Amino acid sequence: MKNIILGVTGSVAAYKAADIANNLTKKGYNVEVIMTGSAREFITPLTFQSLTKNKVYYDMFEEITPKDIKHISLARKADLCLIAPASANIIGKLANGIADDMLSTVVMAMNNVPVYICPAMNTNMYINPIVxxxxxxxxxxxYHFIEPRESVLACGDLGTGALxxxxxxxxxxxxxxxxx
Structure with missing residues (x-):
């Protein structure tokens, strides 16, 4: 069974990550979800735990034991990492080597693990030269990108940025x- 880390970040599209987790789990993948604090403002960990039958991770200091440093063990067991939705924040952190939460720390600890990033944000944020x-x-x-689509966004704007x-x-x- 292949192990997928599903990173969920702060975006109104976070509810679609539940569909992703559910579909991948039903197809036989072991899905381990890591949520950022902002993601938990949009959707609860219980949703993902119910769909994947796995504990959901978000506190990088919760699971430290002498034999299992969770951000390292999750990174080691991952066959693939999927970040969906990926906010401008997580993209900026990863691009600049910042590891200050469970998701960014796990991704930084991965070695030879493919990472797929699915941006989701307002059009102006997405086209911002820094992003x-x-x-x-x-x-x-x-890193691999699954490009956002053009749509009417949650803010009412029409443009590229929808998951x-x-x-x-x-x-x-x-x-x-x-x-x-």
């Missing part, structure tokens, strides 16, 4: 060339 530079930086480091369709995200994960 675009951070995306370019991560792409140069080998990619759930089916597209799940199909991209399934099409990944898994290591043996």
């Amino acid at each position: 675009q530079r951070n995306i370019k930086t991560l792409a140069e480091f080998g 990619a369709d759930v089916d597209k995200i799940v199909n991209t994960v399934e099409a990944h060339q898994w290591r043996a």
Whole structure:
């Protein structure tokens, strides 16, 4: 069974991450969810725990024991990391090597694990040159992006920034060339 880390960040699209977790779990993947504090403002950990049958992680200091430092053990067991939705905040943290929460710390601790990032934010945020530079930086480091789509956004604006369709995200994960 392949292990997927699903990172959920602060975006109104966080509710769609529940569909992603549910679809991947039903397809036989072991999905471990890591939520940022902002994500927990939009959707509860209990939703993901119910769908994946796994504990949901968000406090990087909760699970430290001499034999299991959770951000390291999660990073080691991951076959793939999917961040959906990915806020401008998490993209900026990763592009600049900032590891100050459970999700960014786990991603920084990963070695040779493919990371797929699904941006979701307001159009003006998405096209901001700083965000675009951070995306370019991560792409140069080998991170993969599942581009947002154009839609009427939660704020009422029409533009690019809506989370990619759930089916597209799940199909991209399934099409990944898994290591043996």
